[in-house]
Amino acid sequence: MTYPGDSGEVSGRLRRAGDVEQLDRTGGTSTRFVAPGSFTDGQYGLFEWHMPATAGGANPHFHKTFSESFYILTGTVQLYDGQSWADAAQGDFLYVPPGGIHGFRNEADEPASVLMLFAPGAPREAYFEGFSALADMTDDERREWFIRHDNFYV
Numbered sequence: 001m002t003y004p005g006d007s008g009e010v011s012g013r014l015r016r017a018g019d020v021e022q023l024d025r026t027g028g029t030s031t032r033f034v035a036p037g038s039f040t041d042g043q044y045g046l047f048e049w050h051m052p053a054t055a056g057g058a059n060p061h062f063h064k065t066f067s068e069s070f071y072i073l074t075g076t077v078q079l080y081d082g083q084s085w086a087d088a089a090q091g092d093f094l095y096v097p098p099g100g101i102h103g104f105r106n107e108a109d110e111p112a113s114v115l116m117l118f119a120p121g122a123p124r125e126a127y128f129e130g131f132s133a134l135a136d137m138t139d140d141e142r143r144e145w146f147i148r149h150d151n152f153y154v
Contacts, residue, residue, distance in 0.1 A: 037121020
């Protein structure tokens with residue numbers, strides 16, 4: 001049981017669209033931090049990921065401490081479920097438990113958007129914000145950065 005009370009409480013939090021931080025990257029990919037773990041008391045993190053046409057994405061990898069889910073909002077996103085890549089369209093969903101190998105990419109000639117849900121609410125903001133510094137890191141620094149952010153490529 002997560003909530004021990006009998007009468008409920010006033011504890012909902014409304015977050016207005018204008019208050020959501022957006023991170024724009026070179027190449028046109030952007031991420032909106034809709035409900036990071038810091039907003040949900042660590043219960044989950046919810047992020048919008050917007051990719052331009054043929055933007056690529058994340059190669060197969062896994063996480064040790066959290067699950068990751070993908071819900072396709074627009075376009076076609078290729079999702080990797082640990083065995084094969086499959087085209088996913090609006091309304092399609094992929095759940096990946098901790099340790100599950102997965103990946104995603106946009107190879108289509110159209111933009112695509114996806115909701116990503118991390119549970120529990122891993123602090124993925126620092127991971128997304130750190131992408132721009134990867135090119136300037138040594139191989140050892142890059143390896144440590146991925147370990148620190150619970151991202152293990154296979």
